[in-house]
Amino acid sequence: MKPTDISVPDYFHKVVDCQWACPAHTPVPEYIRLIAAGRYGDAYMINWQSNVFPGVLGRTCDRPCEPACRRGRVEKEPVAICRLKRVAADFKDDIRDRLPKPPAQKNGKRVALVGGGPASLTVARDLAPIGYECVVFDQDPLSGGMMRTQIPKFRLPESVLDEECRYVLDLGVKFVGGKRIDSMKALLAENFDAIFVGCGAPRGRDLDIPGRKEAAKNIHIGIDWLSSVSFGHIDKIGRRVIVLGGGNTAMDCCRSSRRLGGEEVKVVVRSGFEEMKASPWEKEDAMHEDIPIFNYLVPKEFTHDNGRLTGVTFTKVKAVSDADGRRNLVPTDEPDQHFACDDVLVAVGQENAFPWIERDCGIEFDKWNMPKVDPKTMGSTNPKVFFGGDSAFGPKNVIWAVAHGHDAAVSIDRICRGENVAERPAPQMTIFSQKMGIHEWSYDNEVALDKRYRVPHREKLVALRDIRAEVELGYDVDLALKEAERCLNCDVQTVFTGHLCIECDACVDICPMDCITFTQNGDETDLRSRLEAPAVNLTQDLYIGNSLKTGRIMVKDEDVCLHCGLCAERCPTGAWDMQKYLIEATHAEQACHSKV
């Protein structure tokens, strides 16, 4: 194998598994260290730079970082990254004077943002401080998009959302609420320099089975219902409720129902419990609120009596793999099941709808009626129009919307400067030694086995009484410190300098995880098989160092390295060093234009 080129930004970025997995590439270990140090405001600002909505995401993020967390590979459970983010938001001081100020001088460029959700607000956050005039249009009176309309208040208090939306709008962003954009053509005619579409996937899928029309009064589309609950238009539901669907929207529907009068609330899913799309912790929370989940039941008919819903009949199915290994749901011989209920919430998916985009305004659509969007630039086939969030590639989650927003902002900035959108400015990267003296490192590297700490919850009876009472109470300062200490500091990298190495084996002997091997070179498969411990995780790289006197190479399996720094501590010549690697994904406001 060739020696590893650690100057390639991606190499060490991949080692910081959480940051690599985060669509917005939030520097997770960096902010967790700040939380451990009690510097909540600093931790918040790092988050705010990367993901714009730390308080919101710290409560609602889908957490792609956590399954990636290295702690989860050496212990049972990953670091509670998401809930630590909330700690930064909960305990920070007033950070308003640390936010960018609206620029004294505008650059004369105008950007229209359709939809006031996380994607649009991210674009505005990135562009407003550097002089763009950003105008956000939303059909609802308040900004926030699905964060406001679909996430129930018991998961995300309104005050948190208001605060973080305000931080963006206070940058001099113009918000036009209650205005629905009905025509792309008309918008294009207003001569904006760029248009960003971030209006989500606003159409909830319906269930067209017998009885749907007759019992329509008590059958509601999940996301519309949640939106009405959010704005206070709906404040009660029947005693017996059935929620159809197994995604996070279904979980929000059933838990909201429990707070609006639903005493017997059931979730019914077509497929297996394990296959449900909802995050495991959301299923857990629902079941904790006495909501049973029934699986392998396909809705067959809404039963009704005199225009009044009486229940739902289901066909019992089982999963069978066909010859190609595809899973199919086939009916069993068991009799149909009937659940009586007063209301049904249909949460079986949502889809995009662009009736307002005329098909002849230069924006091409694919065969699924989705706009053709470049995943790197977020540009459509109309050079002035960009997409992001759920509008771009269908329903995902807030953190993806933020990532799209950053990318689109870079594109819009480049196009307005007359630069090539396809060329992307490189991310900012720094790497520097953490050695402060003999046995002194500027990070806490005493790694210990430590189980994940539970986030305290509000007592169930109290929580169910008020739909605005937040269920999770968040970590207190002590718990946060303990959980923060579980972070392995994966961004403090083991950096090897071959010509300094005397091959004394001190690092090999001390490494608690048997990550380091000195051996003859070979191809990757061969090397992986003959290391001190087998390197079986192919998603993790081997770090190859050369320039050794004996002609051997140093091979380090990045997989389960604890970043404890014992190799550097034991190295007599400084061939190993622990260096903090910080990479910041490119944002429009920082992109150095001369670099490209």
Next chain:
Amino acid sequence: MTYVIKPKFRHPELPKNKIGFTHRDYEGAVSTLCAGCGHDSISAAIIEACFELSIPPHRVAKLSGIGCSSKTPTYFLGSSHGFNSVHGRMPSVLTGANLANRDLIYLGVSGDGDSASIGFGQFAHAIRRGVDMVYIVENNGVYGLTKGQFSATADPGSKSKRGVVNTDSAIDLVGIALQIGATFVGRSFSGDKAQLTPLIKAAIEHRGAAFIDVISPCVAFNNHVGSTKSFDYVREHNDVVNKLDFVTGRATIEIDYAPGSVEVVQQHDGSTLALRKLDAEYDVHDRVAAMSFLQHHSAKGQIVTGLLYVAAESEDMHGHLNTVATPLNGLGDQELCPGSAALEKFNASLR
């Protein structure tokens, strides 16, 4: 030396031996020696050897004297018996322990000061008595704890870190061991675990006095240009006479070397050594030839390493003395103290 506690985590795929342990289960406390010390690599080789042999740690007694090397038993086999003796007196303590309990595996760990200076006589007598043990000298040619004076094994002409040239002759412990009757003699280098680990395994399985001299560079005081015990010097002048593959029990030996280049050596306990000869003229069974070979190469400035001598038949001290087969702690009061009548009878036999 390090202040970071070694985490209890271990690699999830770490292999286990026959008794269900990983090599981490054979570790001791974290070393307090200088970072990069050769001795730590020898500790790691001992750990690996005991792991690979599936030795229950509590069946090992590790004994040492005084010095950097003699501190090392703290850093391996944390669940074994240990004894840190007076300077240079490890061999007699080990001999006594072995007489009392012949069932344990005895590991004597010493240094060039402990064995070639203050304990030179002790070293010689334990070897000549054929005590069943593995005697490892971690040989760095300097007194590290007193800041780097030449030891008795420093080669004449080698330079100290401050530039002083050594004018005294060197004691070659391997030569002495051969001369006074060690039945297993090897030399290795702390920087070559691939050679050292099988050598330690073979020595553990050997019955009788097994001696291994391990050149172990002192990174603080003896790893400079002009030293003959530095990493660079040893790597440049290392003359490996053979490579050892250790095969336990009656396992069939797979020989995939060129014909004639592998010698199969059967040890007394039934274990087998597959010896890959790198020097065709070297014969591991010829003690006299070995001594002359060593002298010859030493004069040329070469350091001969490998399995240097193994006796075809070996017997240990218990055999010489015809002692009881059961360890003393396994005997009852009646056997240990047979009473005055037995004493009378015994005294009478001496009259």
